[in-house]
Amino acid sequence: MTGVLFDGPDDDAADRNRPRLPGIAQVLITVKAAPQPSSTYRETVCIAGLRLDRDRLGWIRLYPINFRELDRSDQFPKYSIITVPVTPAPKDNRLESWNPNTSEIVVGEHLAPWKPRKTLIEPWIGGNTCDLIRAAHESSTAPSLALIRPADIGRLDVKPHPGWNEREQRIINEYTSQIPLFGPTDRRPLEPPRFTCTYRYRCQAPTCKGHDGTLIDWEAVTFQRRLKDLTDSEAIRAVRTRFLDEICAPGNDTCFYLGNQAKRRHIFSVLGLWYPKK
Numbered sequence: 001m002t003g004v005l006f007d008g009p010d011d012d013a014a015d016r017n018r019p020r021l022p023g024i025a026q027v028l029i030t031v032k033a034a035p036q037p038s039s040t041y042r043e044t045v046c047i048a049g050l051r052l053d054r055d056r057l058g059w060i061r062l063y064p065i066n067f068r069e070l071d072r073s074d075q076f077p078k079y080s081i082i083t084v085p086v087t088p089a090p091k092d093n094r095l096e097s098w099n100p101n102t103s104e105i106v107v108g109e110h111l112a113p114w115k116p117r118k119t120l121i122e123p124w125i126g127g128n129t130c131d132l133i134r135a136a137h138e139s140s141t142a143p144s145l146a147l148i149r150p151a152d153i154g155r156l157d158v159k160p161h162p163g164w165n166e167r168e169q170r171i172i173n174e175y176t177s178q179i180p181l182f183g184p185t186d187r188r189p190l191e192p193p194r195f196t197c198t199y200r201y202r203c204q205a206p207t208c209k210g211h212d213g214t215l216i217d218w219e220a221v222t223f224q225r226r227l228k229d230l231t232d233s234e235a236i237r238a239v240r241t242r243f244l245d246e247i248c249a250p251g252n253d254t255c256f257y258l259g260n261q262a263k264r265r266h267i268f269s270v271l272g273l274w275y276p277k278k
């Protein structure tokens with residue numbers, strides 16, 4: 001089944017059993033997840049994409065990256081190709097997880113929508129959520145990133161975000177009260193997203209009973225922030241219009257970039273969306 005999920009253009013390079021060695025990764029950035037408070041890394045984002053170099057073709061997660069550095073310089077627009085020195089993530093045995101040396105990132109070409117992107121991405125669309133979940137229960141090194149084409153997307157639930165929990169808020173308070181000796185000087189508290197957005201969908205598995213996929217795309221959070229002058233019900237309508245009616249329109253080949261949680265490997269969130277016209 002792993003072979004099905006990673007049936008990329010070059011099976012040799014995509015062999016998941018090869019040892020993971022430090023190297024220079026060339027990555028097409030496809031996903032930027034919303035920043036989360038993290039006790040180890042403070043405020044960080046998960047960035048993921050498709051590794052294009054011969055060392056290890058396939059999906060890659062780059063973590064941690066401090067989101068304020070990114071915010072300021074916008075160095076990593078989606079669908080840019082970057083090169084970055086990487087080492088296997090020390091505390092995360094998911095094979096796709098690597099630590100980037102962010103001070104040495106070189107940002108290269110940015111691919112326009114959609115044709116040049118399709119050439120690289122489309123061979124990697126495949127698999128289904130039911131198989132991903134089953135594999136994650138069976139092995140801690142099962143695929144943790146994928147791009148799947150849902151069989152149908154039933155609805156998008158949009159609910160007010162409950163706010164950071166006590167642990168998250170404590171992390172934020174500690175971070176914002178520190179006087180930075182180096183790194184980003186912007187220490188305004190990280191605000192929680194206004195809403196949680198969850199797709200209810202069925203994957204391609206014939207026996208699929210449906211999945212809830214929480215949308216944690218940074219773009220979705222930024223979109224919500226732009227609606228600050230609207231009431232909750234108006235804003236919820238605007239979010240649904242954009243992320244369900246438009247992006248998941250019948251004329252689009254809508255696919256979900258899925259990624260699992262480090263501590264709960266069987267839970268896959270929607271990290272981002274792929275939606276060229278059919």
Ligand SMILES: [Zn+2]
Binds near residue numbers: 202205211
């Ligand atoms: Zn399923």
